[in-house]
Amino acid sequence: MSDVAKSPVVGIDLGTTHSLVAFCKAPGKPEILPSLEGERLVPSVLYRESGEWRVGYAARAKRSEPSAIAISSIKRLLGKKLADVAPFQNTLPFAVDEDIEGQLQVVVGEERFTPIELSAVILKFLKDSAEKSLEREVTRAVITVPAYFNDSQRQATRLAGRIAGLDVLRIVSEPTAAALAYGADQKKNGVFAVYDLGGGTFDCSVLKLENGLFEVLSTHGNTQLGGDDFDHAVARFAAERFSRDLGFSILDREDLRGRFLNRAEQAKKALSDSETTVFDFIVDGRELSFELSRADLRTLAQPLIQETLRSCEQALTDSGVAKESLTDFLLVGGATRIQAVREGVADWLGKLPNSSLHPDEVVALGAAVQASILAGETQGVLLLDVVPLSLGIEAYGDVAEVLIPRNTKIPAQARESFTTYVDNQTAVDIHVIQGEREKASLNRSLARFKLRGIEPGPAGFSRIEVRFLVDADGILQVTAKDLKTGKLQSVEVRPTFGLGPERIATMIESAMANASEDFEHRRWMEVRTKAEPVLRATEARLIDARRLLPPEEFESIALKTREMRAAIEAKDAEKTQNYKYELNSMTVRLAELVVKETLSKR
Amino acid sequence: MIACDFCGTEYKPGVDSPLEAIVCPNCHAPRAIDSSQPNFFAVFGFKPAFGLDETALARSYYAFSSALHPDRFSASGNPAIIERASDWMSLVNEAYQTLKKPADRRGYLLELLLKDAPKSKPPLPVELSEEWFTIQDLLMDDLDAAMRALKLFSEKITSENETITRELQSLEREWDQSAESAVLSKMNDAMKRQAYVVSLARNVERTQQTMTGANQ
Known part of the structure; x- marks a missing residue:
């Protein structure tokens, strides 16, 4: 391998x-x-x-x-x-x-x-x-x-x-x-x-x-x-123009929408090279058109x-x-x-x-x-590199507490201490969020986890340290630690998008299995395609070889062709490839002799 | 002599540059960060001071990044080296970003120098807070007058903030020359006052936004 x-x-x-x-x-x-x-x-x-x-x-x-x-x-x-x-x-x-x-x-x-x-x-x-x-x-x-x-x-x-x-x-x-x-x-x-x-x-x-x-x-x-939005703007503009004749908007017709969006994209591209372009479209057998100019596109854009x-x-x-x-x-x-x-x-x-x-x-x-x-x-x-968006946690009262602000260089780490805010609190929820909004709930939720086993006591009795670690790859790891008991809870923030771990594993496994099979197969086809002509050509010259070469040299070439034939039948890419190279170099002298003989016969 | 954790080479840490002191001359892997984490100035081998040559800082930062960034060790395929480099690089990144901005550098150094000093409670600018309360009352009675007052008040706060910044800058120069601890407590008071002014400015701005929004 x-x-x-x-x-x-x-x-x-x-x-x-x-x-x-x-x-x-x-x-x-x-x-x-x-x-x-x-x-x-x-x-x-x-x-x-x-x-x-x-x-x-x-x-x-x-x-x-x-x-x-x-x-x-x-x-x-x-x-x-x-x-x-x-x-x-x-x-x-x-x-x-x-x-x-x-x-x-x-x-x-x-x-x-x-x-x-x-x-x-x-x-x-x-x-x-x-x-x-x-x-x-x-x-x-x-x-x-x-x-x-x-x-x-x-x-x-x-x-x-x-x-x-x-x-x-x-x-x-x-x-x-x-x-x-x-x-x-x-x-x-x-x-x-x-x-x-x-x-x-x-x-x-x-x-x-x-x-x-x-x-x-x-x-x-x-x-x-993105560029798609320019297409959509052109499409909306054109649909509006055509609706005067049609009495309806083409974009409301599901069967026409895809084709119409394509047409809008083409028109947009045409305007990169020329000042105006004809925007035409056929609807239910009716041919519609109007002239779209760069100025129109400029306004739309x-x-x-x-x-x-x-x-x-x-x-x-x-x-x-x-x-x-x-x-x-x-x-x-x-x-x-x-x-x-x-x-x-x-x-x-x-x-x-x-x-x-x-x-x-x-x-x-x-x-x-x-x-x-x-x-x-x-x-x-x-x-x-930097983190593109701020990373933080939800603090009491739906407040976003930023630990790593946007544009912080990575790798990065940050820690922040919080106290318990209710009497006899024994667990604390850590809600990891990403975004720039001051309200935690308006940001994107990345992960939630619970730190349990906090010693009961009055509010503010225990201190919890939350630590963020972002590696060079931008992957965030969050750790929460009860500073009194030393109890630790850690998560690597990796959302699963509703794909359960088993489903992901199955998908990866089947992809991997297919991947190496596909690769082996493709490699084999390529090797064989290149090797077979060499083998066929040599086999065709074996008669000349017997006549022109010393017996031991002829024997080794003949043996190599048999070995190569076997390697191809066994679909052994490695051997086939090697034999192809060997045969190529072994037959150099033969080729020269054949050419010389052909020339002398003229 | 110390032994490299990764290639085992025994070496005497270099003394010519702070970088030389931490990387193995053979495999270039850094040694472990001291358990008593070095302060941000010491990381780059700078003497703690409020004034800093920012070009020299950037130069050091680039040298450290080139030597310690985990991507440099990616091809080694050794997760332990990558993690070690990553730990260093996050310290170097934090140190650089803190020291680069004068205000952040000031806060950091002050905290570092006053670590063991007794906590002081400086007097807050009473006249400003009283004025703020008056405006808040006015908001209930006469919105237009309150908005005018807010605008004036916002200008006043901005100029107060600038005054404090100038005061801080002159105190910084004083400490860099004399290293007298009396200067530090003056700075500490000024910083606390500035923090108060800044939070006041934020409140004023928010109120202005809310009121303009409500007006329309």
């Missing part, structure tokens, strides 16, 4: 609209690995066909078929509950529901899948792509997420990785990854802001680059704002762009850096191709932002750089 300790670590950008996998073949030199479809991008689209998943362009092509249900934008659902997605449920091209445990599910025909399982299918596809490209088993990865993803969204991503058979060494923020790719390549020092407008999320991060150190100063964002700039202001304030003193302002994410976005940013910034990075690829490349750092292959480059 392969040496796990030395197995390659790949970088994965698991995006809302498309995903990529990258790898550093040389230190600090990341490159995109081609997908199983032979492309650089993998559309984050799934399609279910007779119990099998299709991923990528093949699945995306199904989107235009009226009856087919292709699953896209799954990232918008990761780590969420049905109530969280209700506001944008009508923009999803598929049905969602929840199970009895309150777990969000995507309805695919008769089947139901969690967003985590669906994300795992995409990750598995990327893993297979990387294995084919690198010709090695891939079991370790760094995966990027939006900087403003909360803990449950990050943990959901991590779990999807595990189900896909990947040990996720690190979850890295997308704008940080972009900066890593930029900085590793350009070797620049200074303070940079990264404006990352992806398909479904927006982030702004401020980083200081100094001689290979990437210090994240601050980050801010919006996990509900304005509120969204303003929203992103507010996040940038906040990130800059938190970092203590003025926008005038930024060395550069980097644009990443597919939606930064929109002309109106570039103009809006330039107006606010007072100069042109840097749009030279490949908006779709730079995040995956950065993930590969971090992967290479963790594999110990890229030295002298290090990422000093």
Whole structure:
């Protein structure tokens, strides 16, 4: 089996609209690995066909078929509950529901899948792509997420990785990854802001680059704002226009919605290259059209762009850096191709932002750089990351008590003491929360646990020390200790998303079992495809060999062909591969002699 | 001589830099953090002082990060080394973030220096609290007048805060030169007064927001 300790670590950008996998073949030199479809991008689209998943362009092509249900934008659902997605449920091209445990599910025909399982299918596809490209088993990865993803969204991503058979060494923020790719390549020092407008999320991060150190100063964002929203704005605008003729809104028709949203996306993209575009659409045999201009898109995009700039202001304030003193302002994410976005940013910034990075690829490349750092292959480059959102506990009276404020550098630790507040209290509830709201209940609940066995006494008699530990990976561990009795209770905050530990274990097991089988099989097919022509060619020349070579040399070649034939029948990839190389070198002289003979006969 | 916990190499801790004193010259793993945790200044080898060369601090921080960040040891696959590095790095991170900001640095050093001193109870600015109570009464009777008074009061608090900051800064310079403990108790009083003023400012701001919200 392969040496796990030395197995390659790949970088994965698991995006809302498309995903990529990258790898550093040389230190600090990341490159995109081609997908199983032979492309650089993998559309984050799934399609279910007779119990099998299709991923990528093949699945995306199904989107235009009226009856087919292709699953896209799954990232918008990761780590969420049905109530969280209700506001944008009508923009999803598929049905969602929840199970009895309150777990969000995507309805695919008769089947139901969690967003985590669906994300795992995409990750598995990327893993297979990387294995084919690198010709090695891939079991370790760094995966990027939006900087403003909360803990449950990050943990959901991590779990999807595990189900896909990947040990996720690190979850890295997308704008940080972009900066890593930029900085590793350009070797620049200074303070940079990264404006990352992806398909479904927006982030702004401020980083200081100094001689290979990437210090994240601050980050801010919006996990509900992205390029998709521009499509929706265009779709709403167009539906409004058409409703004058139709007497109804196309968006209210479930059978037309998916196709109409696609059309809006196309129109938006067309405006990146030209001033106007014709927005046409066929409804019940009626052909409708109007001319959509860049000016229209600009008006529609304005509120969204303003929203992103507010996040940038906040990130800059938190970092203590003025926008005038930024060395550069980097644009990443597919939606930064929109002309109106570039103009809006330039107006606010007072100069042109840097749009030279490949908006779709730079995040995956950065993930590969971090992967290479963790594999110990890229030295002298290090990422000093922060927590994106404040971590704390619920104090008496629904008050959020922050222990680790947002933008604190990690690894980090903090402790805080509390006293009992009721007479004869013997247990205390620790409620771990994440977010910026002053009221505990308005923040996201990460975990609850109980510290029992406190010695009874008057209120304030016992002191409880709560300790937070965040490791370099952003994983939080919380410990509560009764300072009087020394009693200790500790939890690692790892939400399970209603997936019971058994279900998770089963999913991982089946993924792992399939993973190595799949890998072995693919490897074998590749080896055989390359080996068989060599064997056939040699066998065909055995008659020449007997005539042209000394008997002992002929015998050893003949023996090798028999051994190789046996190895192929036994499906032994290792031996087949070795025999192929040996036969190749053993027949060099034979080939020369055959060529010489052929020439002399002319 | 001490022995490295991970590779067993015996070495004499370096004395030329604080970093040299904690990492093994062979495998680069750091030794255990002293059970009596070093103070934040000592971590970077700085003399405790209110004034600090912030460029030198950043330089030290980067050097420590490069040497001690757990990701540097990730490829070793040894969880014990990674945990040790992680412990160091969280101490280094906390120390850096505390010392970097003058106000945080002041609070930290003052607490450190006055650890064993008797707790003092400085007089609070009575005139400010009385004015605040008057405004709160006024809020019940005449909202417009109260809003005007709030605005004036908020300006007064801001200027008071600035005065205290200047006073603190001059006391800091005084202590850095003389190291006289009398200066410290003056600083302590000023800090407590400032904390009161800051919390007052927050209350004023909240009241202003609530009232504007209720007005609309």
